[in-house]
Structures are given as structure tokens and as C-alpha cells.
Amino acid sequence: MQSFFVLLQLTNSSVPLGAYNYSDGLEFLVESELITSAEGIQDWLTTELKHGSIRMDIAVMLKVNQAIIANENSELNYWNSWLNGTRETSELRQQSMQMGNSLLKLLGDLDPEKRVQIQALRESIGKNCHFAVAFGVAIALWEIDTRQAVWAYLHSWASNLVSAAVKLVPLGQTQGQQIIYELHPIIDAVATELLDPKEEHFYACSWGLGLASMNHETQYTRLFRS
Known part of the structure; x- marks a missing residue:
């Protein structure tokens, strides 16, 4: 049960990783009136789940988990650098690294017995750690079930963006929860597809994001950092 409780804790909105600071470009889409409704938010999130860069994050997260289990820590820097190359803007790169660095520090603070092991992995990863890589570290060290981890990761990602949409569009709280509820089957389907990462999972149609x-980087007024 400990691994499941850790997973719940790490994907809870109150965990101090700064996810609430980011909108993944959603703020610009609302500002430019490309998204103006609950239906628009749901369509955007559905498209991102089916075709967007979040899929590459999942694939890398699972590769990191496999590498640590196989004691092939040299692969961690490769996957972290690979993710760095997929971030098309400075905001998206900074977001992923800030949250990844914060998560690695939190993992060490949560369990001092794992701190030395996390520090060794940090040296293999490099100076800055992407969030998906740090989450892969958590999965491996706490032996978290990978299907549950992917479910939770995607659900947390969607919930954070819906929370941003509630503020930006704006939407009612109930509308936001309805969007998340409708995404459950899609999250499950995407998780099932990505559980065994294959070559075709390491690409995305992310030009919209x-x-x-x-455009968000030069937006005149902003609530969010991305």
C-alpha cells in the first residue's frame, strides 16, 4: 500500500511542485478566443492526449523506470537530454525542469533512506531534471505499479489544465469536474497504448502547443508562467 499512497501524494494538487503556475499555452488560446467554452477545453485536452507531447513524457517516464530497475543509470542522461530537445519553447522547457528539480528534491526529503540513491541518480541525470524523468525515478524507487502511475500522471496533468481553464475561460467548478470525468476513458485508452513504449510513441503532433x-511568451498580461 505504501507505493500507492506515495503515488496519490505525488499527484495531489497540494504537492509543492508549482504545477498551478503553468497553463501549457492555454492562457494564450483563451486570450485569442481560440478556446471559449467547456467544449473547447475538452476538445483541446482530448487532442493533446491522443496526439500531443504528453505522450512522449509518458514513454520517457517508463523508459527511465525500466533503466533504473535494470541498473542502467547511464541511460538517464540520454532520456533527459532527449526530452530537452522536444521542448519547443523556453517556457515549456523551464516548466518541465523546474517541476522536475522540485520533485527530485521532494523525493529525497520524503524518505531520507532513499536520499543517497536519489543523489546518485541525480548525478547520472545531469544538472537539470525534466519532470517526466523525476517521476520515472519515483516509480522505480517506490516500486509503483506502472499502469496506476500512468493513470495518475495523465489525470494530474489534465486536472491542472482544467483548473487553469476554470480561471481563464472562465468555467464553473462543476463544469471543470465534468470535463475531467469525460476524459477518464481517453486517459485509460492512452495509458493502455503507452504502457509498453515503442518507437512510434516517441513523436507527437505538438505544433499547436x-x-x-x-505567443504566450510575449503576451501582454499573464496569470501563468507558460
Whole structure:
């Protein structure tokens, strides 16, 4: 049960990783009136789940988990650098690294007995750690069930963006919960597809996210950092 409780804790909105600071370009989409409703938010999130860069994050997270279990820590720097190359804007890169660094520090603070092991893995990863890589570390060290981990990761990602949409569109709280509820079957389908990472999972159609993020960097007024 400990591994399940750790998973619940790490994907809880109160965990101090700063996820609430980010909108993944959503703020620009709302500002430019490309998204103006609950239906628009749900369509955007559905498209991202089926085709977006969040899929590459899952694939890398599972590769990191496999590498640590196999004691092939040299692969961690490769996957961290690979993710760095997939971030199309400085905001998306900084978001992923800030949250990843915060998660690695939190993992060491949660369990001092694992701190030395986490520090060794940190040296293999490099100076800055992407969030998906740090989450893969957590899965491996706490022996978290990978299907549950993918479910929780995707659900947490969607919940954070819905929370941003509630503020930006704006939406009612109940509307936000309805969006998340409707995404459950899609999250399950995506998780099932990605549980065994294959070559075709390491790409995404993310130009929409990239353009939104690029425009957000120069947006005149902003609530979010991305």
C-alpha cells in the first residue's frame, strides 16, 4: 500500500511542485478566443492526449523506470537530454525542469533512506531534471505499479489544465469536474497504448502547443508562467 499512497501524494494538487503556475499555452488560446467554452477545453485536452507531447513524457517516464530497475543509470542522461530537445519553447522547457528539480528534491526529503540513491541518480541525470524523468525515478524507487502511475500522471496533468481553464475561460467548478470525468476513458485508452513504449510513441503532433507557448511568451498580461 505504501507505493500507492506515495503515488496519490505525488499527484495531489497540494504537492509543492508549482504545477498551478503553468497553463501549457492555454492562457494564450483563451486570450485569442481560440478556446471559449467547456467544449473547447475538452476538445483541446482530448487532442493533446491522443496526439500531443504528453505522450512522449509518458514513454520517457517508463523508459527511465525500466533503466533504473535494470541498473542502467547511464541511460538517464540520454532520456533527459532527449526530452530537452522536444521542448519547443523556453517556457515549456523551464516548466518541465523546474517541476522536475522540485520533485527530485521532494523525493529525497520524503524518505531520507532513499536520499543517497536519489543523489546518485541525480548525478547520472545531469544538472537539470525534466519532470517526466523525476517521476520515472519515483516509480522505480517506490516500486509503483506502472499502469496506476500512468493513470495518475495523465489525470494530474489534465486536472491542472482544467483548473487553469476554470480561471481563464472562465468555467464553473462543476463544469471543470465534468470535463475531467469525460476524459477518464481517453486517459485509460492512452495509458493502455503507452504502457509498453515503442518507437512510434516517441513523436507527437505538438505544433499547436508550440505556437500557443511561443505567443504566450510575449503576451501582454499573464496569470501563468507558460
